[in-house]
Amino acid sequence: MIRILLADDHALVRRGVRLILEQEPDLCVVAEAADGAEAVAALRAHQVDLAILDIAMPVMTGLQAAREIARHREPPRVLMLSMHDNEQYFFQALKAGASGYVLKSVADEDLLDAVRATMRGDAFVYPGAMGSLARDYLDRLRRGERVPDTVLTSREDQVLKLVAEGRTSKEIAEDLTISLRTVERHRENILAKLGMRDRTQLTRYAIRAGLIEP
Amino acid sequence: MIRILLADDHALVRRGVRLILEQEPDLCVVAEAADGAEAVAALRAHQVDLAILDIAMPVMTGLQAAREIARHREPPRVLMLSMHDNEQYFFQALKAGASGYVLKSVADEDLLDAVRATMRGDAFVYPGAMGSLARDYLDRLRRGERVPDTVLTSREDQVLKLVAEGRTSKEIAEDLTISLRTVERHRENILAKLGMRDRTQLTRYAIRAGLIEP
DNA sequence: CGACGAATGGGGAGCGCCACCCATTTCGAG
DNA sequence: CTCGAAATGGGTGGCGCTCCCCATTCGTCG
Numbered sequence: 001m002i003r004i005l006l007a008d009d010h011a012l013v014r015r016g017v018r019l020i021l022e023q024e025p026d027l028c029v030v031a032e033a034a035d036g037a038e039a040v041a042a043l044r045a046h047q048v049d050l051a052i053l054d055i056a057m058p059v060m061t062g063l064q065a066a067r068e069i070a071r072h073r074e075p076p077r078v079l080m081l082s083m084h085d086n087e088q089y090f091f092q093a094l095k096a097g098a099s100g101y102v103l104k105s106v107a108d109e110d111l112l113d114a115v116r117a118t119m120r121g122d123a124f125v126y127p128g129a130m131g132s133l134a135r136d137y138l139d140r141l142r143r144g145e146r147v148p149d150t151v152l153t154s155r156e157d158q159v160l161k162l163v164a165e166g167r168t169s170k171e172i173a174e175d176l177t178i179s180l181r182t183v184e185r186h187r188e189n190i191l192a193k194l195g196m197r198d199r200t201q202l203t204r205y206a207i208r209a210g211l212i213e214p
Numbered sequence: 215m216i217r218i219l220l221a222d223d224h225a226l227v228r229r230g231v232r233l234i235l236e237q238e239p240d241l242c243v244v245a246e247a248a249d250g251a252e253a254v255a256a257l258r259a260h261q262v263d264l265a266i267l268d269i270a271m272p273v274m275t276g277l278q279a280a281r282e283i284a285r286h287r288e289p290p291r292v293l294m295l296s297m298h299d300n301e302q303y304f305f306q307a308l309k310a311g312a313s314g315y316v317l318k319s320v321a322d323e324d325l326l327d328a329v330r331a332t333m334r335g336d337a338f339v340y341p342g343a344m345g346s347l348a349r350d351y352l353d354r355l356r357r358g359e360r361v362p363d364t365v366l367t368s369r370e371d372q373v374l375k376l377v378a379e380g381r382t383s384k385e386i387a388e389d390l391t392i393s394l395r396t397v398e399r400h401r402e403n404i405l406a407k408l409g410m411r412d413r414t415q416l417t418r419y420a421i422r423a424g425l426i427e428p
Numbered sequence: 429c430g431a432c433g434a435a436t437g438g439g440g441a442g443c444g445c446c447a448c449c450c451a452t453t454t455c456g457a458g
Numbered sequence: 459c460t461c462g463a464a465a466t467g468g469g470t471g472g473c474g475c476t477c478c479c480c481a482t483t484c485g486t487c488g
Contacts, residue, residue: 010318016230104224
């Protein structure tokens with residue numbers, strides 16, 4: 001019997017996925033959560049074998065929750081649920097310690113396959129239409145190549161979130177109690193790392209990355 | 215027997231909502247669609263009493279599909295499914311001829327209630343946590359007051375889309391072969407109408423409105 | 429017809445954003 | 459211990475964005 005924690009901010013989606021999962025006799029959803037913080041809390045209250053986390057959730061995103069969960073003594077497996085076939089997400093899920101990455105656009109059989117593959121201990125699972133960048137990445141991993149780490153630092157993530165929310169550099173500097181120049185420095189580094197040129201692209205990226213809600 | 219068309223770009227969500235609906239003996243999902251264009255096409259092929267449309271879909275959004283459907287001779291009822299409790303969406307759904315507006319964050323019973331209320335011919339339905347602005351709006355409608363039309367013009371929509379994609383005013387002016395000053399004029403009007411102050415907020419709005427993908 | 433909104437265009441002021449240059453401190457990995 | 463990466467801070471210049479002012483030409487609706 002596989003005990004599952006299901007986290008998604010939309011009750012309707014949660015209910016639907018639960019019905020899909022519980023059509024299988026050996027799968028049982030023992031807890032639900034509407035955001036990342038609830039998910040982490042639920043893990044303390046319930047014995048869970050597998051956590052299925054939506055990426056885009058308020059309060060704490062699925063990615064943040066996965067990082068938190070990975071620090072436990074006996075962490076459950078983690079399957080990330082995502083809206084879009086986005087490579088940045090995929091990389092971050094990988095780094096956050098997830099065992100799989102499933103798109104909401106896949107069929108229900110693919111979700112069930114991913115659940116079983118993950119519980120068997122298979123390597124990183126990504127069923128359905130796999131993006132070419134993601135496939136390249138997994139191929140290179142299997143060949144033992146190391147890949148450049150393009151992910152932002154935690155401070156840059158923090159600044160990016162505020163930028164994408166529409167705050168000005170001055171406001172961000174006051175929030176973080178650092179100099180205006182340092183905020184602008186972080187912004188420059190973020191733009192350069194992501195190959196972008198202005199705030200609007202950062203906003204869309206932050207939404208894709210689950211840092212903010214649309 | 216109520217025959218339902220279900221349109222959502224995520225197969226997993228579609229499957230889940232279908233399971234919720236078909237727990238009721240008198241509800242039957244006779245067709246599914248992954249975008250607005252498919253939904254409109256499916257209506258020609260099937261006899262449908264109720265169309266449940268997700269707002270955010272590729273190719274053609276649920277709002278565009280609803281406007282299209284409203285032009286039919288005997289249009290089915292339309293229930294909009296939305297991710298967020300956003301007033302702009304709500305207004306647009308109303309104008310597009312929808313009979314109801316249901317948040318994905320509501321419980322499954324609320325969805326079923328909305329389906330039945332809509333089929334009974336009840337006025338605009340909005341179960342669950344209703345935003346204060348939306349409630350005001352419906353109250354004023356019931357009292358017969360007329361409300362100001364805050365929706366953007368088609369030209370403004372066009373400019374907004376390009377702004378949200380990160381194009382500069384100069385680039386937009388070249389695209390639309392109009393003056394730089396006219397583009398800036400449109401931008402000012404858009405910001406004023408929506409009560410926003412910069413491009414990042416416009417980007418998030420455009421994503422919520424389904425004008426662009428994240 | 430007259431009024432109003434939509435679309436078009438212009439000038440100017442102020443500030444935020446982004447790109448380029450420079451630096452120091454701290455901390456962890458090799 | 460040394461080297462690099464992360465975080466901190468400074469200066470300068472150009473251009474984009476936003477907010478004021480102004481205008482004309484169309485439609486449409488009462």
